[in-house]
Amino acid sequence: MCYNIVYGRQHKCGCFIGMSTEKRDCNSPHCLFSTSHPPTCRSRGCDSMMNVPKQVPIRVSPINCPDCARDKGERARINALKDAWRAKGTPPSTPAPAQGVQSWSG
Numbered sequence: 735m736c737y738n739i740v741y742g743r744q745h746k747c748g749c750f751i752g753m754s755t756e757k758r759d760c761n762s763p764h765c766l767f768s769t770s771h772p773p774t775c776r777s778r779g780c781d782s783m784m785n786v787p788k789q790v791p792i793r794v795s796p797i798n799c800p801d802c803a804r805d806k807g808e809r810a811r812i813n814a815l816k817d818a819w820r821a822k823g824t825p826p827s828t829p830a831p832a833q834g835v836q837s838w839s840g
């Protein structure tokens with residue numbers, strides 16, 4: 735069974751960002767992806783699936799990937815807003831009480 739080798743960068747968040755892919759040929763004549771497989775073969779018994787790609791980190795990044803960094807930034811922003819609301823005692827989920835509203839008479 736052939737598989738791809740993906741070279742890439744391993745981030746601190748655990749995400750793997752592929753940078754280049756290389757096909758590893760299993761050289762089996764019964765694998766549709768192999769160069770040893772005869773192009774004229776119509777057998778249904780041959781492997782028509784590739785194996786799971788193998789991820790090879792050629793670089794290790796000490797920071798989160800852009801996606802996770804953005805998510806984290808967004809979360810930090812929301813947490814800061816929540817803290818501000820908590821400090822004020824007026825969470826935005828409950829409508830602010832109407833104060834100082836007087837009805838006109840006459």
Ligand SMILES: [Zn+2]
Nearest residue numbers: 735736760765
């Ligand atoms: Zn193969």
Ligand SMILES: [Zn+2]
Nearest residue numbers: 764775777780
């Ligand atoms: Zn075949």
Ligand SMILES: [Zn+2]
Nearest residue numbers: 747749799802
């Ligand atoms: Zn990530």
